[in-house]
């Protein structure tokens with residue numbers, strides 16, 4: 783399934799394998815809500831979902847993530863940015879998860895001002 787802001791990966795028999803959202807803001811998009819079924823991980827599903835979403839939008843993409851997935855996102859060119867540099871629209875979410883989880887990271891895939 784592949785509708786608008788969302789990508790949902792399904793098996794041939796219709797079992798949901800994973801999903802993600804590319805949430806639009808006026809100046810950028812946020813990659814959010816990425817999850818792959820625990821029993822289906824490490825099979826390339828997460829990478830395929832993210833790649834499909836990134837094809838849809840040529841501009842800057844931010845995300846907020848925990849430490850252990852930074853390496854996964856760096857495969858796509860995301861790099862960590864200081865929390866004080868995040869767009870104002872992401873701050874409420876970042877504060878929420880920082881309060882709940884502690885260490886949270888902001889990452890940016892910068893494409894708007896490329897050569």
Ligand SMILES: CC(C)(COP(=O)(O)OP(=O)(O)OC[C@H]1O[C@@H](n2cnc3c(N)ncnc32)[C@H](O)[C@@H]1OP(=O)(O)O)[C@@H](O)C(=O)NCCC(=O)NCCS
Pocket residue numbers: 815816817818819822823824825826827828829830846847848850851852853854
């Ligand atoms: C993060 C997640 C979506 C990855 O999905 P996946 O289908 O297992 O990932 P893939 O199989 O496509 O992995 C692609 C690459 O990332 C690596 N990778 C996957 N998960 C990783 C992790 N947690 N930490 C470090 N590397 C990871 C894989 O080893 C693979 O690298 P390789 O191709 O060089 O071997 C999945 O582990 C998940 O749902 N985690 C729980 C939810 C979560 O943390 N979501 C992110 C919220 S921001």
